[in-house]
Amino acid sequence: MATPLTLPGICWPLHASTGHLAVTTSHITGHFRAGRGQDAIVLCDLLPAGKFRNGAARHWCRTHQCYWGTQADLADQQAGQPMRCRQHASPMGYVLYPDLFDPMQFHAATLRLGTDGLLQLRARADDGGALFSRDLPALAIDCRALPGLFPPDVVQLNVTPPAAQAFAAALQADAPLGCSDCARCGHPHLDLGSFALAPHRRHSCGHCGHDASHSPMAIVSTPLWRLRDLPQRITQCF
Incomplete structure (x- = not known):
């Protein structure tokens, strides 16, 4: 090979x-x-x-x-x-070579999952207000300008098709959502597939493999939920 x-x-x-x-x-x-x-x-x-x-x-x-x-x-x-x-x-x-989106350079950003499976990203540039519009199979969000949202060693948040589909499905099912961090490394946990429709307290870490972190209550965990902590930048996330 x-x-x-x-x-x-x-x-x-x-x-x-x-x-x-x-x-x-x-x-x-x-x-x-x-x-x-x-x-x-x-x-x-x-x-x-x-x-x-x-x-x-x-x-x-x-x-x-x-x-x-x-x-x-x-x-x-x-x-x-x-x-x-x-x-x-x-x-x-x-x-x-995915698109790298820096939320701190835009406002009124919306991120949705289209019926064609593509991510629909729309935003207004802070400098001049020009419309930023992309339909993408996957998206990288620059985390270096977002201190405190994730551990400091995280450089970007990769919005993949399975993650977007799981988040959209959990929202549609009205599942309790949140973001559980690993007790060992501090990285956020992501539930996919059937786990995104079955709230639970014990979570396994995709970053370090630690399998004994517990959230205070049963939730579906996704780091995409944290994007809602940026209302001045991202007005809608799915």
Whole structure:
């Protein structure tokens, strides 16, 4: 296989119950056939994540949102393969060179999910009031100008199709929404799929893999909820 490329981009698993939106780098590394699609092979990003219930050490893959350290994983490594999670070859959704939106340069911004599945971003520039209008498959929101909204190591919030769809579905179902932060690393938790329709208190972290954080009450958690804390900049978010 060709050498993997490291490029500015957003990627997401096609099937997952958690996600990783508040990222500490704007780049992804993998194999890409085009500027966007659902066929990327993205390299694992593994980090220590405590132990399994049987006491065996485990790692968390931020890329594919799953643990490494099972007997099958160890056998794969002992056979000479690089350390990689069980989903390492799974195709992923991706967008390269995504639009980077800085909310602090605009006002009256609205972000909606269109019927075609695209994100509809509309905003007025602070300088001159020009209309900023984009229909996008995914969006990166610059967090460096938003102190206090997320941990200081977060550089951008990636609004992916699964995250947007889950948020819209939870709103439509009138589920109790919020944003639960990881008790270990402080990063925000994201519920996807059926978890976005079933409020719960225990949340697993897509950033570090810690699986024992609890919200005060049962909620559907998404970092997109925090964008509503910027009413002077973002007047509507879904």
